[in-house]
Structure formats: structure tokens, C-alpha cells
Amino acid sequence: MYDIIIIGAGTAGISAYKEAIKKTQNILIINDGPWDTTCARVGCMPSKILISTANRIHDISHVSALGLDVKATINTEHVMQHVQTLRDRFTRATLKDVESWPNEHKISGRAEFLNANTIIVNGQKLQAKSFILAVGTTPTIDTTQKHILGSKLLTSDQIFELNQLPESIAVIGSGVIALELAQALHRCGVKTTIFARSRRIGSLTSPTLQNLAQEVLSNELDIKFEVLPESYEVQNDQVHLNFTDSNKQQKLNVDYVLAATGRSTLLDSLNLENIDESFNDLKKLPIDPISKQLGEYPIFVVGDAHTSTPIQHEAAHEGKQSVNNCLNYPIIKPIKTLCPLGILFSSPQMATIGKSYKQLKDLNKEFVTGFVSYEKQGRAIVAAKNQGAAEVYIDVHTHKLLGAELFCPEAEHLAHLLAWILDEDITIHQILEKPFYHPTLEEGLRTALKHARRQLCS
Known part of the structure; x- marks a missing residue:
């Protein structure tokens, strides 16, 4: 029986492992999929590379505001290769770290709970005194859209794999991921249309700042507030969208549709109901917001698997701090809350x-x-x-x-x-x-x- 089994090797899981290894060798970390973290592979880092390139293009195109007259020809043909090259550099650093861990400490595969202290992975039953669940999230996808659009429907997990910037794209959503990527693509010369379910844009809750953001960003971006596509059709390698705007039926043809309407937890892959029948409703999981403990069990849920603020530094902090609660169970101490x-x-x-x-x-x-x-x-x-x-x-x-x-x-x-x-x-x-x-x-x-x-x- 292991002292700790960590499920998930994203930022939170890796942080937990690095802390646990200081205190016990009787640990195991299990991961289903790539070991190079969402942040490095498809999140924080590749998006910031694209944004940096986009903002530099924007600055070059607006130097007249600084009293300069510059004639520049900007070729974006190699932008995606640049994004992928730097992205791979960051993921290699993470993978190099993981590869240095003892083989007996890590397993690739999907873990499922059989009961509160037993999981099965790759047909093998494993037991632990405590668990850290750091399975993370996956982009939310409309299955009907996916069925209709196929490879023409992209998520933030897939867009960085494009070999070339598309000529046009429709972005569904107006939250953090949607806004960052939409503005970056627009500034890189991609004809970008944003479809927003509401009038809210980005992360601001202040009415004054929210209204100002809508005004400022609408001057640059084509944002269709309170408008969503009503139908999709793929013809001649393009997506044809139909929507109603200002009480008028309109059509738009784009190369791709980017679904950026949020991310969903992967806790549903763990069969938590085998621990407790009531755990089949993920929205009502009894996870203590202070200690991250699941019910009365020696199980701790960390990172963006269960949070309203999926933030990298908070995930790393929670992963590290949860180790002491695992090793000292049933003594549970609050995890120090970082300033939001x-x-x-x-x-x-x-x-x-x-x-x-x-x-x-x-x-x-x-x-x-x-x-x-x-x-x-x-x-x-x-x-x-x-x-x-x-x-x-x-x-x-x-x-x-x-x-x-x-x-x-x-x-x-x-x-x-x-x-x-x-x-x-x-x-x-x-x-x-x-x-x-x-x-x-x-x-x-x-x-x-x-x-x-x-x-x-x-």
C-alpha cells in the first residue's frame, strides 16, 4: 500500500510529487495522457507566445502614434512554427524533469476508483493510504457541433497544432481564453469574428470597467454580443454559419470555428461514485474549500479539477500543501490561501x-x-x-x-x-x-x- 497516490501530472500533480518525494519514497503518480502539463503544452505558454507576436505586429502597425513613419511588410507565414518551437522548448523542460523520476514512481494510464483506498489502472489494482486528485480539465465541446464540423471545430488544445494561421475564424465565447486568442489571431491578420452569449467580455465584474472594455475592444474586434450561430454547415473546406444579428438573418464563411466556452473537470473519469454514491453529482462534491479534502476521506482535490479560478500558481501551491495533509491524516490543516x-x-x-x-x-x-x-x-x-x-x-x-x-x-x-x-x-x-x-x-x-x-x- 502506497502512502500517497497522485492522479494527474499537471502543474498541481507535479508540484505534489516534488513535495512528497522529500518525505517518502512510497508514492506513485499516475497520468492519463501527456506528462508536459496543460500550461506548457496548450495553455499559458503557447497562448502567450502567440499574443507576444500579435502585439509586436500591432505595435509595428501603429508606430505613427510615436511620431514614426515606418514602411513594413509583415509576413505571418512562420508564426505557428514559432509558437510550436518555443512551446516545445517549454514542454521539453517539463518532460526532462519527469523522466528523471524513478520508473517505479510513475504509471501512464487511466485510473478509476474501486473504493475509497483502491484504484485500478491498466488492469492493475493499487491501494494507498491517501490520494491527491489533480486530473485537471478539458475544453468544453458541444457534441452536436463536433459531429457537424469535425476537424473544422478547434479548441484551445488543438489550435496551436495548426501549421499555418487560417485566413478566417469564428470564436465562440467571450471569456478569458476566447478573448486572448481572438485578439491575438486578429492582430496576426486572421479575419476573426467573436460570438458572445451575453454582453460580458473578459473577467471584469465592475460595471464601469466592463462597459469600458466592451467599448474599447469593440473598436478593434468584431464582437457580436448576445449572438450565437444558429446552424453550421461544412462546404468546400469552409464552415458556413447562420446567425441573427439586429433582427436580420446573416451568414458568415470561415476556415475554422474555435470553441472557447470554458473547460470541464476530468473528475468524471475517476468513478468517484464507487467511493460514495452521492459523488456521482460532480457539482455537489463535498470538497472543503480550505483543506481541499473530499468528504471525510483521505482524498484531496487540487488544481483546476475543482475550482472557479483555474490558475497555475494556485494549482502548484495546493498540490504542494496537500501533501502534509495526506501524510498526517487524520490531522488536517488548512491550506494557506494565496491572495486572489x-x-x-x-x-x-x-x-x-x-x-x-x-x-x-x-x-x-x-x-x-x-x-x-x-x-x-x-x-x-x-x-x-x-x-x-x-x-x-x-x-x-x-x-x-x-x-x-x-x-x-x-x-x-x-x-x-x-x-x-x-x-x-x-x-x-x-x-x-x-x-x-x-x-x-x-x-x-x-x-x-x-x-x-x-x-x-x-
């Missing part, structure tokens, strides 16, 4: 730090909103990146930062500063005593904080 930090790499970027606007409203928190527009922010104007805005949320009673939402240039860096400040648990008055160099984008945060402080002091 989510970033969307659109342009302008979006970010949510700490509590979002919606979360604060739902909690009936008394707070003031500090606002800054980046349209008139000095450094943003200098860089010709003066779009968007930012909000900070300050507790009326404690004067402490509760959270923030950003839709502005370099939000990825500003978001980290705000997350670190949140962890310091200090007041707005203490924050404003920090240095803000001139001229920088960070000065925009000071403007927002001052706006909030004026409301507190009025």
Missing part, C-alpha cells in the same frame, strides 16, 4: 486582485471605489497605450484595500503590486506613503487611491 490574483492578457490587459467588485457587492461590504482613467495618464500617453481605467476598493471602516479591478496597460505588473500590498494588510494611508516614481504607470494607482481617500475623508 487573476490576469487576462488582452490589450489592454485585465486583472482582478483580492475581492472583485461583484464579490464585495454580494457580501454587502461597505467600500468606496477609487477610479483612474488611463486615457489621460501621463506615462500611458507617452507610450501611446492610453486606454482603459482602474478601480481600487477600500473598506469604509478599516480604510484597508479589499481588492481591485484593472483594465489598463501593463496590468500584469500593477496587479502584482496590489496583491503584495493586500498581503501586507495595511491602510490606504500607509499605501500612499510608498514611493511612486514619475513618470510611471504606477502613478495611476496613486491617483485611484487618492480618489478613494478623498471619499473616505469627506
Whole structure:
């Protein structure tokens, strides 16, 4: 019987293994599919490679805003090869690490539970004192669409395997993955149409920022809000879509359809109902949000297999921290919660730090909103990146930062500063005593904080 069996070798599973191996050799990690993580193979890394290329193309095409006159010919023929070359570099690093593990510690295959301490994989029964479930997710696919479109329907797991950029594509969805890929493809010269079920775009919950994002991004992208394709047909190697927009029947022909409507957990592959009959409803699994424990069993679910925030650094943290609970069971300790930090790499970027606007409203928190527009922010104007805005949320009673939402240039860096400040648990008055160099984008945060402080002091 093993001390720990880890099921899934994504970011969370690999992190768990690296921590467990420090404390016991009696462990096993099982993985069904590639061992190079979703992040490196089809997620964070290849998407950021494509986005970086796309943004450079965009910058070259808009240098007139910097007083330059450049005649440039941009050839995107080798973009996908570039994406795949760098992607393979990152996956090789992960695989090299996995290959260094002892063979007796790893099995490739699909694991299924027979009972609370027994699984079967490749016909072999294996037992453990505790389990870490890090099976991750898979793109959500409409089976009817897949049946009609076949290879013309792509997901974020498949789009990076294209040999060439397509001439046209329809993106279904307006969330994080959809927006990042749609804007990148558009900037690479792909005729891109976004079909959004609602008017919401990206990750912002602030009504002010959400409306601003819709306005700014609609000026660049063809976004059809509250419109979805009604039918599909493949003819002459193209997809013909029919949809209704502004009460008019319309048609669109594209090379591919990208389904980017979210990801679904792979917990359904484990036969959890063999542990407890009630576990057949994955939406009602009794997973403790603090310890990640499944019911009263020595089983811990980590990473994006069961979370509303599928974020790489949180998955790594949960995988590592869950090992101690496995080895010390039945003594269970809370897994230290990291400051919530989510970033969307659109342009302008979006970010949510700490509590979002919606979360604060739902909690009936008394707070003031500090606002800054980046349209008139000095450094943003200098860089010709003066779009968007930012909000900070300050507790009326404690004067402490509760959270923030950003839709502005370099939000990825500003978001980290705000997350670190949140962890310091200090007041707005203490924050404003920090240095803000001139001229920088960070000065925009000071403007927002001052706006909030004026409301507190009025």
C-alpha cells in the first residue's frame, strides 16, 4: 500500500510529487495522457507566445502614434512554427524533469476508483493510504457541433497544432481564453469574428470597467454580443454559419470555428461514485474549500479539477500543501490561501486582485471605489497605450484595500503590486506613503487611491 497516490501530472500533480518525494519514497503518480502539463503544452505558454507576436505586429502597425513613419511588410507565414518551437522548448523542460523520476514512481494510464483506498489502472489494482486528485480539465465541446464540423471545430488544445494561421475564424465565447486568442489571431491578420452569449467580455465584474472594455475592444474586434450561430454547415473546406444579428438573418464563411466556452473537470473519469454514491453529482462534491479534502476521506482535490479560478500558481501551491495533509491524516490543516490574483492578457490587459467588485457587492461590504482613467495618464500617453481605467476598493471602516479591478496597460505588473500590498494588510494611508516614481504607470494607482481617500475623508 502506497502512502500517497497522485492522479494527474499537471502543474498541481507535479508540484505534489516534488513535495512528497522529500518525505517518502512510497508514492506513485499516475497520468492519463501527456506528462508536459496543460500550461506548457496548450495553455499559458503557447497562448502567450502567440499574443507576444500579435502585439509586436500591432505595435509595428501603429508606430505613427510615436511620431514614426515606418514602411513594413509583415509576413505571418512562420508564426505557428514559432509558437510550436518555443512551446516545445517549454514542454521539453517539463518532460526532462519527469523522466528523471524513478520508473517505479510513475504509471501512464487511466485510473478509476474501486473504493475509497483502491484504484485500478491498466488492469492493475493499487491501494494507498491517501490520494491527491489533480486530473485537471478539458475544453468544453458541444457534441452536436463536433459531429457537424469535425476537424473544422478547434479548441484551445488543438489550435496551436495548426501549421499555418487560417485566413478566417469564428470564436465562440467571450471569456478569458476566447478573448486572448481572438485578439491575438486578429492582430496576426486572421479575419476573426467573436460570438458572445451575453454582453460580458473578459473577467471584469465592475460595471464601469466592463462597459469600458466592451467599448474599447469593440473598436478593434468584431464582437457580436448576445449572438450565437444558429446552424453550421461544412462546404468546400469552409464552415458556413447562420446567425441573427439586429433582427436580420446573416451568414458568415470561415476556415475554422474555435470553441472557447470554458473547460470541464476530468473528475468524471475517476468513478468517484464507487467511493460514495452521492459523488456521482460532480457539482455537489463535498470538497472543503480550505483543506481541499473530499468528504471525510483521505482524498484531496487540487488544481483546476475543482475550482472557479483555474490558475497555475494556485494549482502548484495546493498540490504542494496537500501533501502534509495526506501524510498526517487524520490531522488536517488548512491550506494557506494565496491572495486572489487573476490576469487576462488582452490589450489592454485585465486583472482582478483580492475581492472583485461583484464579490464585495454580494457580501454587502461597505467600500468606496477609487477610479483612474488611463486615457489621460501621463506615462500611458507617452507610450501611446492610453486606454482603459482602474478601480481600487477600500473598506469604509478599516480604510484597508479589499481588492481591485484593472483594465489598463501593463496590468500584469500593477496587479502584482496590489496583491503584495493586500498581503501586507495595511491602510490606504500607509499605501500612499510608498514611493511612486514619475513618470510611471504606477502613478495611476496613486491617483485611484487618492480618489478613494478623498471619499473616505469627506
